[in-house]
Amino acid sequence: MKMKKGKIREFLKSLKFQLILLCIFVGAVSGLVLRVGILSSYEKRAVSMKSIDILSQAKILANQIVDAGYVQDTSSETITAQLEQLSQIYDGRVMIIDASFRIIRDTYDLDSDKIIISEEVIKSFDGNGKEISNYDSKNHYIEMTIPLVVTKEDTETETEQPWVIGIMLVSVSTDEIETNLEYLRSRALILQIVVILLLFAAGVWVSVRMTRPLKRMAKSLDELRNGYGETDGTLMIDDYTETLEVSEKLNKLYARMKMLDDSRQEFVSNVSHELKTPLTSMKVLADSLNGQDDVPVELYREFMQDIGNEIERETKIINDLLSLVKMDKSASDLNITSVNINEMLGQILKRLRPIAERAHIELVLESFRPVTAEIDEVKLTLAITNLIENGIKYNKRDGWVHISLNADHQYFYVKVEDSGIGIPKDAIEHIYERFYRVDKSHSREIGGTGLGLAITRNAILMHRGAIKVFSTEDEGTVFTVRIPLNYIA
Numbered sequence: 292m293k294m295k296k297g298k299i300r301e302f303l304k305s306l307k308f309q310l311i312l313l314c315i316f317v318g319a320v321s322g323l324v325l326r327v328g329i330l331s332s333y334e335k336r337a338v339s340m341k342s343i344d345i346l347s348q349a350k351i352l353a354n355q356i357v358d359a360g361y362v363q364d365t366s367s368e369t370i371t372a373q374l375e376q377l378s379q380i381y382d383g384r385v386m387i388i389d390a391s392f393r394i395i396r397d398t399y400d401l402d403s404d405k406i407i408i409s410e411e412v413i414k415s416f417d418g419n420g421k422e423i424s425n426y427d428s429k430n431h432y433i434e435m436t437i438p439l440v441v442t443k444e445d446t447e448t449e450t451e452q453p454w455v456i457g458i459m460l461v462s463v464s465t466d467e468i469e470t471n472l473e474y475l476r477s478r479a480l481i482l483q484i485v486v487i488l489l490l491f492a493a494g495v496w497v498s499v500r501m502t503r504p505l506k507r508m509a510k511s512l513d514e515l516r517n518g519y520g521e522t523d524g525t526l527m528i529d530d531y532t533e534t535l536e537v538s539e540k541l542n543k544l545y546a547r548m549k550m551l552d553d554s555r556q557e558f559v560s561n562v563s564h565e566l567k568t569p570l571t572s573m574k575v576l577a578d579s580l581n582g583q584d585d586v587p588v589e590l591y592r593e594f595m596q597d598i599g600n601e602i603e604r605e606t607k608i609i610n611d612l613l614s615l616v617k618m619d620k621s622a623s624d625l626n627i628t629s630v631n632i633n634e635m636l637g638q639i640l641k642r643l644r645p646i647a648e649r650a651h652i653e654l655v656l657e658s659f660r661p662v663t664a665e666i667d668e669v670k671l672t673l674a675i676t677n678l679i680e681n682g683i684k685y686n687k688r689d690g691w692v693h694i695s696l697n698a699d700h701q702y703f704y705v706k707v708e709d710s711g712i713g714i715p716k717d718a719i720e721h722i723y724e725r726f727y728r729v730d731k732s733h734s735r736e737i738g739g740t741g742l743g744l745a746i747t748r749n750a751i752l753m754h755r756g757a758i759k760v761f762s763t764e765d766e767g768t769v770f771t772v773r774i775p776l777n778y779i780a
């Protein structure tokens with residue numbers, strides 16, 4: 292039962308259902324508007340046609356009535372017959388009323404000789420010879436008053452105004468218009484139901500068609516997810532511009548995911564290789580000691596020394612890896628404090644000086660101004676240390692490393708310049724890659740892991756800074772680092 296409810300809710304939320312609903316809605320509303328509009332304009336037009344028709348007939352008769360002096364004397368057989376005829380043709384009632392509001396002739400013979408005082412009649416006597424026509428849509432009849440007017444030509448009197456001597460009152464039933472309307476109404480309703488059904492069918496068709504590419508997209512994505520190898524990783528749903536756009540975006544995302552996955556795999560294989568190398572060396576050293584019977588103490592000592600070095604190296608790699616993993620985490624792990632950068636650099640140099648001295652390298656720090664910045668001191672110390680360490684390691688005998696610190700209102704800049712061996716042009720773009728070393732054996736000899744610059748770069752990027760390198764082989768290398776003074780979250 293619960294399952295079913297979820298399914299229904301899912302369907303109600305679906306694009307399919309919304310499209311069908313839209314179609315039905317459009318059909319219903321447009322049908323309703325058309326129906327009401329057409330029917331009401333039909334009614335207006337039918338009534339007005341009928342009114343004009345009757346009015347023209349009645350006016351002719353009204354003239355004859357005036358000419359025949361029927362208002363004064365109702366004995367004229369022809370006029371009476373014509374009145375009867377008019378009444379019969381239009382299925383209505385005709386009354387002639389004289390100036391004293393007396394009904395002198397009624398084709399229904401109901402109210403003859405009675406006095407009639409209705410609004411229309413009074414208006415008609417006042418209203419300078421104009422006909423009045425009223426449609427009573429509720430009771431379905433049209434009522435018309437036609438004044439019987441004596442004009443100048445008819446009399447010799449000098450009256451300017453037309454003289455109303457009586458009123459012809461015609462009321463006609465509009466039942467037949469109403470019957471037509473009823474008929475049209477039922478017809479229109481049927482039509483509208485048919486249209487809605489057709490639109491429903493169209494809605495189902497359109498919705499199925501429109502959602503088909505989305506279904507295909509979902510299926511392709513499923514295939515992609517089930518394994519990188521199976522498909523070539525390209526989605527091409529080009530039914531609509533929009534689906535094409537989404538396909539392209541997804542392809543880009545997929546390419547990036549693949550790249551990340553590839554680099555992750557490469558990293559893992561690199562890590563295992565790097566970790567295995569010292570172990571292999573130790574194994575070889577140990578085996579060769581074990582394989583000999585009378586090993587001199589000096590050899591033991593020498594080999595044990597080598598094993599110790601390999602352990603040290605293994606430790607260094609693991610430490611660097613741990614640093615790198617820490618840097619890979621999100622920037623929210625930064626421990627930001629306000630740090631005096633001059634002091635920080637002084638500390639770093641103090642720690643590195645013994646190493647530099649051993650390698651006969653001169654270390655010089657030049658501070659152009661006092662700098663305080665919001666940074667993670669531990670991480671940035673590591674980054675700068677790596678740069679200076681490289682400057683010392685990849686240097687020549689009696690070389691130098693110059694470190695300078697400067698700042699403007701937005702950033703501070705650390706420059707590490709050395710007189711070392713430099714980096715070949717084609718290697719420059721790789722130096723930030725994990726485990727990359729220009730000269731593996733040389734780097735190994737001097738204790739490099741190939742992780743230093745990767746750590747440095749990550750730490751700087753976490754601070755939303757930038758790092759640049761310029762190098763000339765056999766002349767030296769310059770690293771410039773730019774870090775915002777205020778931490779940007």
Ligand SMILES: Nc1ncnc2c1ncn2[C@@H]1O[C@H](COP(=O)(O)OP(=O)(O)O)[C@@H](O)[C@H]1O
Pocket residue numbers: 677681682685709711712713714722727728729730734738739740741742743744745768
């Ligand atoms: N100052 C420099 N002078 C010359 N080569 C450098 C310098 N800094 C880095 N490199 C090259 O870039 C490689 C990567 O550096 P890094 O990531 O720090 O690894 P490593 O552990 O070898 O120092 C080094 O092995 C070295 O070949």
Ligand SMILES: [Mg+2]
Pocket residue numbers: 677680681739740741742743744
């Ligand atoms: Mg290094």
